[in-house]
Amino acid sequence: MNINKTIAIVVSALLFSTSTFAQTDNFYGTETDTLAAFSNADREADYQQFYGEAEDDDQVLSKAIVQGGNSGKVNVRPTATNNTLPCKMWVILLSDTNDDTIGEEDKFDNLALNKELKGIAQCMGMEISINNITGNAAYNKRNLVNAIHAIKPAKNDIVFFCFNGHGFRWDNQKDRYPNICMIGPYDDTDGHYVLTTDIYNALVALKARLTICLTDCCNSKIGEYAPVRNENTLYSRANTRVSKKRIRDLLLNSEGSILATAANPGEYAWSFGGGGSAFTQSFISQLRKEVSANNTDPVSWETLMDNTIRLARKKTQDCDNVQNGQRYVKVKAVK
Numbered sequence: 001m002n003i004n005k006t007i008a009i010v011v012s013a014l015l016f017s018t019s020t021f022a023q024t025d026n027f028y029g030t031e032t033d034t035l036a037a038f039s040n041a042d043r044e045a046d047y048q049q050f051y052g053e054a055e056d057d058d059q060v061l062s063k064a065i066v067q068g069g070n071s072g073k074v075n076v077r078p079t080a081t082n083n084t085l086p087c088k089m090w091v092i093l094l095s096d097t098n099d100d101t102i103g104e105e106d107k108f109d110n111l112a113l114n115k116e117l118k119g120i121a122q123c124m125g126m127e128i129s130i131n132n133i134t135g136n137a138a139y140n141k142r143n144l145v146n147a148i149h150a151i152k153p154a155k156n157d158i159v160f161f162c163f164n165g166h167g168f169r170w171d172n173q174k175d176r177y178p179n180i181c182m183i184g185p186y187d188d189t190d191g192h193y194v195l196t197t198d199i200y201n202a203l204v205a206l207k208a209r210l211t212i213c214l215t216d217c218c219n220s221k222i223g224e225y226a227p228v229r230n231e232n233t234l235y236s237r238a239n240t241r242v243s244k245k246r247i248r249d250l251l252l253n254s255e256g257s258i259l260a261t262a263a264n265p266g267e268y269a270w271s272f273g274g275g276g277s278a279f280t281q282s283f284i285s286q287l288r289k290e291v292s293a294n295n296t297d298p299v300s301w302e303t304l305m306d307n308t309i310r311l312a313r314k315k316t317q318d319c320d321n322v323q324n325g326q327r328y329v330k331v332k333a334v335k
Contacts, residue, residue, distance in 0.1 A: 085156040087252055089121055090208070091130040092147045096165030096182070098136045105271035106164040109216065109280040110134060113162055116284055120291075124247055141182050141192055144199075153208035158251060160212045161203055164280060167217025168193075169265055176326060177261050178219040200259045209334070211257040216279040219263035220321075243293040250291060250299050256331035260305050262312065263323045270316045270323055279325060282311040301331045 095110040121128035167178035177196035200213040262269035262279035271277035286307040309325035
């Protein structure tokens with residue numbers, strides 16, 4: 001498959017703005033967790049605490065029995081297989097960190113994703129390779145193409161891609177997923193943006209066992225602006241521990257692909273005031289919920305992405321244009 005041809009796209013101009021607001025949801029979407037302003041030092045300690053205290057399968061089973069009450073019933077579905085083959089996670093994080101309007105939020109998201117994915121890899125003993133494409137010099141389509149070419153996954157590997165930046169759609173565009181933009185608003189835009197679906201197809205063509213493609217950007221028409229709100233950023237903390245078994249089921253015992261984006265056609269994607277974006281931060285919180293030792297529901301990529309979209313929608317319900325997001329999940333258990 002010719003990846004250069006696959007991710008090529010017709011070109012146009014882009015003008016965009018995001019909104020900032022206070023995060024009002026907590027880690028599990030309940031009303032009992034404590035909301036607290038998070039510094040980078042707090043966040044670093046939080047990642048290490050969460051992924052550094054993973055519970056083994058016996059601990060998870062014991063906790064599930066206790067939570068089940070006197071009946072002793074356990075709501076944990078056993079995994080059909082136990083994938084013990086070597087696994088490497090290949091990561092591309094494309095972030096518009098130098099943009100005047102959303103650069104700080106994209107930096108926040110990029111840092112959060114780096115630490116989250118490294119924490120998971122360390123917890124599970126997986127090799128990880130992260131290619132961060134950020135800043136003025138590196139942030140371009142050529143480096144994205146080169147980064148995709150550089151991925152050489154084995155059949156048991158994972159490919160993870162996330163874009164944080166500006167996005168748009170054409171007036172007559174039929175594809176529901178946005179175009180991502182990799183250039184400033186007053187530069188020559190010829191050849192500097194790519195359709196999300198083309199990136200997804202190029203990544204799936206690499207034939208890794210599991211492919212995750214996320215784009216956190218607007219999906220509105222060119223030239224539309226979203227109003228900006230400056231409010232304090234809050235981040236929720238929850239005292240919980242990760243389950244290695246649940247991570248294994250989610251990442252090692254699953255095969256297929258996931259495609260998701262922050263907004264439906266005609267919608268904006270909103271971000272905090274220096275505290276990241278609604279979609280990316282919701283994805284991280286719901287990823288943690290899905291692999292938490294306190295979670296006894298079956299592990300599911302569908303649930304993770306549906307909850308991500310639901311939580312991002314809830315965070316933006318007071319905005320002028322609520323973001324609903326969309327996802328495509330085609331995942332099954334490893335045979």
